[in-house]
Amino acid sequence: xxxxxxxxxxxxxxxxxxxxxxxxxxxxxxxxxxxxxxxxxxxxxxxxxxxxxxxxxxxxxxxxxxxxxxxxxxxxxxxxxxxxxxxxxxxxxxxxxxxxxxxxxxxxxxxxxxxxxxxxxxxxxxxxxxxxxxxxxxxx
Amino acid sequence: xxxxxxxxxxxxxxxxxxxxxxxxxxxxxxxxxxxxxxxxxxxxxxxxxxxxxxxxxxxxxxxxxxxxxxxxxxxxxxxxxxxxxxxxxxxxxxxxxxxxxxxxxxxxxxxxxxxxxxxxxxxxxxxxxxxxxxxxxxxxxxxxxxxxxxxxxxxxxxxxxxxxxxxxxxxxxxxxxxxxxxxxxxxxxxxxxxxxxxxxxxxxxxxxxxxxxxxxxxxxxxxxxxxxxxxxxxxxxxxxxxxxxxxxxxxxxxxxxxxxxxxxxxxxxxxxxxxxxxxxxxxxxxxxxxxxxxxxxxxxxxxxxxxxxxxxxxxxxxxxxxxxxxxxxxxxxxxxxxxxxxxxxxxxxxxxxxxxxxxxxxxxxxxxxxxxxxxxxxxxxxxxxxxxxxxxxxxxxxxxxxxxxxxxxxxxxxxxxxxxxxxxxxxxxxxxxxxxxxxxxxxxxxxxxxxxxxxxxxxxxxxxxxxxxxxxxxxxxxxxxxxxxxxxxxxx
Numbered sequence: 072x073x074x075x076x077x078x079x080x081x082x083x084x085x086x087x088x089x090x091x092x093x094x095x096x097x098x099x100x101x102x103x104x105x106x107x108x109x110x111x112x113x114x115x116x117x118x119x120x121x122x123x124x125x126x127x128x129x130x131x132x133x134x135x136x137x138x139x140x141x142x143x144x145x146x147x148x149x150x151x152x153x154x155x156x157x158x159x160x161x162x163x164x165x166x167x168x169x170x171x172x173x174x175x176x177x178x179x180x181x182x183x184x185x186x187x188x189x190x191x192x193x194x195x196x197x198x199x200x201x202x203x204x205x206x207x208x209x210x211x
Numbered sequence: 212x213x214x215x216x217x218x219x220x221x222x223x224x225x226x227x228x229x230x231x232x233x234x235x236x237x238x239x240x241x242x243x244x245x246x247x248x249x250x251x252x253x254x255x256x257x258x259x260x261x262x263x264x265x266x267x268x269x270x271x272x273x274x275x276x277x278x279x280x281x282x283x284x285x286x287x288x289x290x291x292x293x294x295x296x297x298x299x300x301x302x303x304x305x306x307x308x309x310x311x312x313x314x315x316x317x318x319x320x321x322x323x324x325x326x327x328x329x330x331x332x333x334x335x336x337x338x339x340x341x342x343x344x345x346x347x348x349x350x351x352x353x354x355x356x357x358x359x360x361x362x363x364x365x366x367x368x369x370x371x372x373x374x375x376x377x378x379x380x381x382x383x384x385x386x387x388x389x390x391x392x393x394x395x396x397x398x399x400x401x402x403x404x405x406x407x408x409x410x411x412x413x414x415x416x417x418x419x420x421x422x423x424x425x426x427x428x429x430x431x432x433x434x435x436x437x438x439x440x441x442x443x444x445x446x447x448x449x450x451x452x453x454x455x456x457x458x459x460x461x462x463x464x465x466x467x468x469x470x471x472x473x474x475x476x477x478x479x480x481x482x483x484x485x486x487x488x489x490x491x492x493x494x495x496x497x498x499x500x501x502x503x504x505x506x507x508x509x510x511x512x513x514x515x516x517x518x519x520x521x522x523x524x525x526x527x528x529x530x531x532x533x534x535x536x537x538x539x540x541x542x543x544x545x546x547x548x549x550x551x552x553x554x555x556x557x558x559x560x561x562x563x564x565x566x567x568x569x570x571x572x573x574x575x576x577x578x579x580x581x582x583x584x585x586x587x588x589x590x591x592x593x594x595x596x597x598x599x600x601x602x603x604x605x606x607x608x609x610x611x612x613x614x615x616x617x618x619x620x621x622x623x624x625x626x627x628x629x630x631x632x633x634x635x636x637x638x639x640x641x642x643x644x645x646x647x648x649x650x651x652x653x654x655x656x657x658x659x660x661x662x663x664x665x666x667x668x669x670x671x672x673x674x675x676x677x678x679x680x681x682x683x684x685x686x687x688x689x690x691x692x693x694x695x696x697x698x699x700x701x702x703x
Contacts, residue, residue, distance in 0.1 A: 144230035144326075151227045164219045166275035 075124070082124035089117040093194075100186045101179065107186035111193025118198040127205050139199040146192025153184045217255050217262075218271045218284050221294060222336050224248050224255075229329035238321040242309050245325045249302040252332075256298035260291040266693055270342075278342070279403035285342035289545065289694035292687070293339045293469045296549050299676075300461040300556050301332050303669045308454035310663025311563050315366045315452045324364060330357035331458070335466050344392050344478070345402045347470065351388065351434070355381045358463060365450045366570060373446035380443040384433035391427025394419050404478050411483055424479060431474065435467035437530055438500035441523045448519035449572070453563025456515060460522055461556035465548045468529055472545070476698040481536065493534030498627045500527025505634030514562045514572040514642055518555065521597060521638060524631060525551045528612055531624065535615045541695035543611030546688050550596070550604035550680065557673035558593040561586055564662045564670070565646070574642060578649040585667075587647055592674045594639035596681070599632045603681040607688060 093113035100106030122130045154165045162169035167181025228248040232241045263269060268287040272278065286294070305328075316324055334354025341347050359381070363374035396402055398419040399410040414420055429440075436444040444464070448456050504524025511517035525547070532544025564586060566572045596605035609628060616624040680687050695701075 141234060144233045147226070147230040148234075151223060151230075154223065155227065158216055158219075163272055163275045164216065164223060165273055168275065 078124050082120050086117050086121060089113060089120070093117070097186065097190050098183070101182045107189025107191075108193050110186075111190045111195075112197060114190070114194035115197035115201065118194075119201050122201070122205060127202065131202070134198070136199065136202060139195045139202065142195035143192050143199060146188045146190070146195065149188030149191065150185055153181055153188070157181070216271070217259050218269055218286050218340055219273070221252055221255050221259070221298070222333055222340060224252055225329040225333040225336070229326045229333065232329060233322055233326035235322060238313070238318055241322045241325045242305070245329060246302070246305050248329065249298070249305050249332075252298045252336075253302045256291075256295045259286055260288075260295050260690065263287055263291045264690065264693065266697060279401050279406035282341065282343045282346045283403065284340045285405070286340060287694065287697060288690050289473065289698065290339045290469065292545065292549060292690045292694060293466060294336060296465065296552050297332065297335050297339060297462050300458060300552060303672055304454050304458040304461075304556065304560075306665045306672075307457065307560050307563070307669035309665045311454045311567070311666055312452055314567055316364055320364070324361070327357045327360050328455075328458075330354070331361060335462055338466050339469060342404050343402055344395070344404055344407065344474075348385065348389055348392055351385055351470075354463070354466075355385060355434075358459065361455045362447055362451045362459075364455075365452050367450055369446070370450040370452075373450040377443045377447045380433060380440075384430040387426045387430030387433065389430075391423045391425070391430060394423030394426060398423065404473070408478050408480060411479060420483075424483075427474060428471065431467060431471045434464075435471060435526065436464050436523060437468075437526060438496055438503055438523060441500070441504075444523060445516050445519040448522065448559070449513060449516045453559065453566060457556045457559040457563065460518070460559050461552035464522070464526060465552050468526065468548060472533060472541075472698070475533070476541075481699065490534045490536055493530055494621070494624065497527040497530030497532075497534055498624065500524060500530060501627055501631040502634070505631055505638065508638040509634065509641060511638075512574050514565070514574055514577060515559065516572075517574075517638060517642060518558050518562065521635070522551075522555055524635070525555070525597070528608065528628070528631070531628070532608075532612050532615065535612075535619055535621070535624075536699070537615050537618060538692065538695045538699055538701055539611055539618060540615030541698060542688065542691040543608050543615055545694055546611065546684075546691040547608030549687055549691070550608045553673055553676050553680070554593050554596040554603075554605060557589060557670060557677060558597075560666070560670050560673065561589045561593065564666055567662060574645045578645050583662075586670075587643075589670050589674055590643055590646065592677050594643060596677050597639055598635040601681075602678065604677050604687075605681075607681060607684050611688070 093110045096105035096113060097107060097110035100110070118130065118134070153167075153170075157166045157169055158164055160169040165181070165185075167178045168174040169177060170180050171177040225248055228244055232244050235241045235244065259269065263286055266288070268285055271284040271286075273282045273284070276282070308325075308328075312321065312324060331354050334350045334352075334357065337350030338347055338354065341350060359374045359378045362377060363371050365373070392402070395407060395411075398414045398416040399407055401407050401410055411420060433440040448460055451459060501524050504520050504522070504527060508517050508520035508524065511520060528551075529544040529547045532540045532547060535541070535544075562572050564583065565577050569576050571577075592603065596603035599605040599609035609632065613625055613628050616622075616628060
């Protein structure tokens, strides 16, 4: 038996659950403890586990560094974009109530989008940091 | 529509520009978007400052939540002036950065460089405009973290060490600030600055407030590099990329000092915070900063390091003005933040232009820089302003401070201020002599990149500003006087 077999099998088994839990934290953020930041950290934990078990090359074939860079910017853009959309609809910056006709629905939509932006940025940035350091240790 | 949202747009524009710049494929496009944002911001900053002239304030509630529950921005003469300083310096430094930074940083990193730059500006403007003390901490972290990254991009290897040193000091300062905010929150239950101000007098936990106050100010004075908490500053200014030195020298410490003024006089209020003892401590720290900074500046052999020590001295003037607690002194301190900002940015830009070829700012290597005679004009204008020569901005602020010292009968302070100017003559003459009157040895043919048009334009603009605001003080000094009167609760 190869020494890393257990690790690989377990990682393969765990990663889907970690991701599902991340999405749970992400989308329950506006009802219960959680939100974009926590979900992003959990997603990147899954990415770290994958790299530890299967190596950086395979991981980068799935998510190239360049894509991570784009994603980390996209998240902030989504966040600021929602704020500006509120401005354009006649409210103050980040005043979600004006996003939809119904105030409460507008607040929900706004928070979900904002948290999504935070989640995308945190997940991709943390993964990016880990990948970058992993590259360094391989070169030196 | 835009009129109501100008305050928030000042912060939102760079925040929107940062990710876009990072996504753009070419360095020219990145720079173009950055300068476009900076131009819009400058326009907005001038407009909001004109709106608040005469003592009105603009309020803005984020997300439509009313203070003290929601975060609100509040703009008056004091932060209007600071916002203008940040936007002006940001614009001029970006003009300068195009040619300067391309000589220092590899092309593939330029997009990220400009994106990080926008984050610094977002943070600084956020600090200046927000009316919520916790929100201020968040912006403090945004600007600091991105500043560390910018410093680390310097050409010399010591840049990394300087960035790390600043990271340690900056984190320490920010943590102290946060602990202070936490203690104040524990004692009053509010984070909104104006609400905090009204609660502080009635709190039944004065000891918690006093400890909060102590933490808050230790942290802030560290961020503002007030003597004796200045140790991180010389390395940072010396090893940063040239354009970054110019940006930081003119904005970051000034903004931190703005927070000191805001918290001392607006949030805690004169009765609570400025017992005579603390005010005297400020006078003492300021005077020591002036003397220590100037003396150390004379000993330096590196142009940028010399300018950095001179910055420590010049910050001392503002601290002295704050400690005097009179309208004249405080307006001198505030106008000095602006005046010294433009002066020092101009000088760092000049240093950066000299460093283009040799890649160093060691005075011995730069000796006999006569192949760029126009730069002498820049160094002379900036140098005279550091000394406080009539006709430059430096004169205005020092004149106000000297007046304030005489009003209060602090004759020793007048001596310190004049001594500071004398020492400034020494260190200004030191670099001008080395640059222009020492024969070049060995005669070095000027190689390497030549300064671009943007660099000359930026330097020219700042020189004009130094002379213009030194002659026509209605605008800058007027706003500073307004702000000082509001802060001290004096009605004209």
